[in-house]
Amino acid sequence: MGKRQFWIAREYEKCSGCRKCEIACSLFHEKRVWPEASRIRIFMLVPGVEFPHLCVQCQDYPCVEACPVNAMSVGETGAVIVDKDACIGCGACIDACPGKIPHLHPAENYAVVCDLCGGDPQCVKVCQEGGWKALVKVEREENVDYRKYAKSPEELTRELAFAFYGEKSEELLPC
């Protein structure tokens, strides 16, 4: 066995919505402050209900399975690795993802997915430094169903909005 595999666990209610993760991610991958190219994206469909949306590394990797050109693979950290030259930007991985998490790079035609920064995820670093601790690097275990964490922005919004705003959340949801 090579490197230990891990994933980024998340405690959504601790997310401050500061988007420092997006800044750190895009600086690392793109050398620019570029929120739309960030592999981790903060959604705010309802004010206050911010949450990070990023790959959960389902144990059966449906996105990798669905890719028609074999542009996706599983790296030794457990992250999904996209071969951007091979990717045709068809979006099959988005459809296959139970959380609709992958998105297309805003300037080039390929899917972007969290690659765990090769083992030292920058988003976790800034989130921990700032004390919010919404993102935590956790070793992966066998027999855990990671797929259950993959949820669409609408589902997550509904759940969190209810947690914060109770029954009033129904009249605040845009979806």
Add this chain to the structure above:
Amino acid sequence: MLGYAGKILEVDLSTEKIRTVSFGDDVLGEFIGGRGLAAKILWDRLGERWETVDPLGEENLLLFLAGPLTGFFPGGRICVSGKSPQSNGMVGSTVAGEFPIELRCAGYDGLIVSGKAEKPVYLLIADSEIQIRSAVHVWGKDGKQTVRILTKEGRDFLKSLRRGEPREPAMLYVGPAGENLVRTAAVMAKWSHAAGYGGYGAVMGAKNLKAVLAKGSGPLPEAHDIKKIQRLINEVCRSCYEKEDFRRWGTSSAGYNVGAKRSAEPVKNWQEEWHDEKGFKVEEFEKRLWVKKFWGDFGCPTTCLKIAVVKTGRFKGAVGDNPDYELQAYVGTNLGVFKPEENVYLASLVDDLGLCGIQTGNVMGFAGELYQRGILTSEDLDGLKLEWGDAEAFGKLAEKIAYRQGIGDVLAEGTFRAAVKLSELKDEDVSRFAVHVKAVAVGAHGIRSGKDYPMEMSYACSVQAGDHTSVAYLPITHSTSELTVVFHDSAVYCWFNMFGQPKDLKWRFYEAVTGEKLTPEQWYETKALRIIQLQRAMLLLGGPDFTWNPKIHDDNPLRFYEPLPTGPYKGKAVDRKRFEELRKRYYEAVGWDENGIPKSSVLRKLGLYDVVSPMEKLRSKT
């Protein structure tokens, strides 16, 4: 210049013409962006006929300008401006949120809106795709419903552009108050973020513009040295992370510090400025109301905002940002309201209505005092009994203001204009109960105890009048001085994250982004001074309904000369002689003559040749 998208979007709502405008390095280097650039644009386009421009007329311009540091410096904001329907001058009013980030990522440093739409519209900006869309269906909707409906429409449009789940566009909007041209209406973001000073919500309403939405797919503009910027971001953040108290409580801890200890918090329309420490306890808000303890906008390390939900009682279901210090004061203590639940209810109500909490809390306090004195009766108030501390009554009054119903129509004009009108109606001078400077209600920081930050001439000499975030201060190079604030509001970022940072950090940050060196001498002796002169000129020209005479109006609210009746600083008041001395010294420091009018020699030295003659005209009149 590096650090800029290089274009500003301009939309004329009368003709539906859309274009972009650009400014050369000479202009950007001198006026930076945000408030500074707004002063330049407004003066160039409207300066010649400033006195005749109706702030609520078609000819006014509405500016939303970011700056070169927006998005890079932690804590994104945007500066909203135009001719102010409050002061009749120009106020740079900033609000936090992701809107300026989206705008810059879409390729624009700002947005200029001119003209007036025939019917209610909103703007949708998605990179180069600009749409003027009907807003008839959201006209009349409160803040939360506006956000809900337009978030969905914006996302639906983005879904049609590309595959995958799009994020929401960022949004600035007005509530019913802005639509009804209430002069205390704010430009809103999220639910409770507001650009309140200046009254630009009414300007949006006057243009039939309900909202502006933006989504940009590009990166922030190319900067001079991104590695250095990254190091500077880390430097700012590390220092902010150490501010435990500020992060934990935000400005709301001031309710205790300013109210109980420093005795500078408005109580019952500033009749007092003290309450005992049992008054507002910030811990009670946390325990009883907070559902989110750290909340912030783009890149913010401090995340000083909190979300509050009323969980029990009469006002159950009220939701919004936990009232910051200003709103704890203005829709709390200033109305005699001391219960956290009631404070959150009133704050969330004024937010939903799109009212500025400061300006509206001030005018409601004014009405409360007139009721206390029997000048306004419950008959004048359509049956309302406006007793201090009655949150429900003040809530009803806020609604009357937002919809201009009954007495609300008079109060919707803001404290100063309402006082003029009520003095006529009641045949009694009520202006001594009006706590404002040049029609801008002063922030919740009193002067009388001498223990808070403003100086005796701070509001009287500010080019933004009562704005507590931009006060006249000596020396003018001080971190609290308006001339320093002009940098924050022109480079446009949240300057709470600048608290306690080394003085030179802002210049270093500016250089890392733009590649241009900026020295404190250049800033304070030339650039900031130039922006201040333009704002001062526009403020003094005023019109069309009122103009200011500095001899009379560069003054404190009369209340500030009355002795404090209670608290540890009982008996203290502003000393008129000391105030006049400080005013004189301030005039000298910023190059104004003994009557407060910018000197021709100073204007010429700053290259403001076209300001000379209008100021000479004013000089000959005083």
